[in-house]
Amino acid sequence: MIYIFYFIVYGFLLTAVIGLLASWIDRKVTARVQYRVGPPILQPLIDIVKLLGKETLIPVNASKITFLLAPVIGLASVILVSTLLWLNNIDTSNTVIGDLIAVLYLLVIPSLSIMMGGFASANPLASIGASREMKLVLGYELPFILAVLVVVIKSGFSIKIGEILNFQIQNGVIAGSISGTLALIVAILCIQAKLALVPFDAPEAETEIVGGPLIEYSGAGLAIYKLMKNMLLFVLPFFLMILFMGGFRFDGIHLLYGILKYIGLVALITVIRNTNPRVRIDQAVRFFWGPMTAIAVVAVVLALRGL
Amino acid sequence: MSLKLKALLKSPWVFHLSTGSCNNCDIEVLDCLTPRFDIERFGMLLAGSIKHADVLLITGSCNRQSVTRLKRLYEQVPKPCLVVAIGECALSRGLFIDSYNCPEPLDKIIPVDVYIPGCPPKPEAIIAGVVKLIEKVKGKK
Numbered sequence: 278m279i280y281i282f283y284f285i286v287y288g289f290l291l292t293a294v295i296g297l298l299a300s301w302i303d304r305k306v307t308a309r310v311q312y313r314v315g316p317p318i319l320q321p322l323i324d325i326v327k328l329l330g331k332e333t334l335i336p337v338n339a340s341k342i343t344f345l346l347a348p349v350i351g352l353a354s355v356i357l358v359s360t361l362l363w364l365n366n367i368d369t370s371n372t373v374i375g376d377l378i379a380v381l382y383l384l385v386i387p388s389l390s391i392m393m394g395g396f397a398s399a400n401p402l403a404s405i406g407a408s409r410e411m412k413l414v415l416g417y418e419l420p421f422i423l424a425v426l427v428v429v430i431k432s433g434f435s436i437k438i439g440e441i442l443n444f445q446i447q448n449g450v451i452a453g454s455i456s457g458t459l460a461l462i463v464a465i466l467c468i469q470a471k472l473a474l475v476p477f478d479a480p481e482a483e484t485e486i487v488g489g490p491l492i493e494y495s496g497a498g499l500a501i502y503k504l505m506k507n508m509l510l511f512v513l514p515f516f517l518m519i520l521f522m523g524g525f526r527f528d529g530i531h532l533l534y535g536i537l538k539y540i541g542l543v544a545l546i547t548v549i550r551n552t553n554p555r556v557r558i559d560q561a562v563r564f565f566w567g568p569m570t571a572i573a574v575v576a577v578v579l580a581l582r583g584l
Numbered sequence: 585m586s587l588k589l590k591a592l593l594k595s596p597w598v599f600h601l602s603t604g605s606c607n608n609c610d611i612e613v614l615d616c617l618t619p620r621f622d623i624e625r626f627g628m629l630l631a632g633s634i635k636h637a638d639v640l641l642i643t644g645s646c647n648r649q650s651v652t653r654l655k656r657l658y659e660q661v662p663k664p665c666l667v668v669a670i671g672e673c674a675l676s677r678g679l680f681i682d683s684y685n686c687p688e689p690l691d692k693i694i695p696v697d698v699y700i701p702g703c704p705p706k707p708e709a710i711i712a713g714v715v716k717l718i719e720k721v722k723g724k725k
Contacts, residue, residue, distance in 0.1 A: 330588030332662040487632030
């Protein structure tokens with residue numbers, strides 16, 4: 278019963294509210310960088326309410342069931358991930374063996390759902406976008422998992438999120454060490470690709486393939502995808518906070534630190550997004566398999582030597 | 585007014601369609617997105633795909649080539665949607681009123697909600713037109 282409470286209140290409602298706020302911060306900072314005023318604070322919510330009220334169109338040649346189911350699968354996996362993270366963050370004894378691995382698997386499913394939707398919608402541009410998304414997933418997963426491996430090694434070969442948090446409460450944050458800092462840099466660039474934000478937004482390039490896999494979605498399907506992306510904007514930085522920065526603590530001054538850590542990460546992502554041009558998909562894959570993997574391997578070796 | 589319509593007026597995503605214009609109106613439409621005018625203040629975004637759009641901005645004189653495309657695109661907009669005609673050509677075919685290639689004005693082909701005259705209209709005029717459109721929809725319901 279308590280898990281259903283966690284699922285609805287923390288996993289869905291709280292994550293959605295923070296995600297929508299984060300998406301507003303992202304749009305507002307982007308506007309300020311371009312000397313504009315930017316949208317009002319409720320804008321992301323209004324967008325989603327509007328999209329829910331619109332007609333849902335299904336292309337003639339589309340595979341109907343996959344087309345309608347893909348956004349729901351993505352949203353469900355994001356809600357599951359955020360429930361797991363909140364459970365571990367609120368009470369570190371809630372942990373089970375291997376929940377870190379479960380989170381890593383569940384975090385790929387939003388990308389998979391975008392691919393499914395893209396291929397199911399029978400549109401050439403959507404197919405191009407989906408195949409780029411596939412290449413991007415192949416690209417960033419290797420350095421991302423190596424970066425997570427650094428955390429596992431530093432916390433005494435533990436694959437429980439709760440133990441990683443406990444380790445950081447006792448021994449200081451993992452980002453404080455050399456290997457932790459290197460892994461954090463790699464992980465931030467990987468979540469930039471996971472969120473499909475600007476240097477790595479080739480799958481959804483608005484100006485080139487007009488939204489990629491989302492091109493045929495309208496109404497409720499698009500609303501669910503937007504909500505999923507906004508929630509990912511909370512879930513992924515939160516995951517990095519848990520792994521590298523000791524998570525979100527609710528006692529006294531640590532609450533303020535937690536909020537600052539989160540806003541700092543979102544602002545960093547937004548600044549990276551606003552100061553870089555889009556790279557081609559082959560450049561992105563080369564970037565992740567070349568320098569990023571090399572840095573991650575160096576971080577793993579340093580972590581094994583105890584640095 | 586229903587919640588659906590209220591949200592639509594607070595975040596109208598715009599799709600921009602040229603049916604054979606001379607591109608001046610299109611340039612003025614794009615000017616609305618620049619920092620000087622910044623229509624994202626009102627939640628407006630330029631949608632790339634017709635399936636994401638709420639408002640159809642139409643420029644140009646509706647020549648024979650583009651009329652079929654125009655009808656097809658109008659059928660693809662998820663309803664409820666609004667249509668705005670921008671520029672003299674879209675209103676009355678302007679200079680091309682006697683041309684063999686422009687048989688019918690825009691509002692005989694699809695229903696139009698608001699007309700913005702000018703050749704080309706200024707960005708201020710376009711924004712004022714959209715404000716009038718929002719007030720019209722508010723008053724209607």
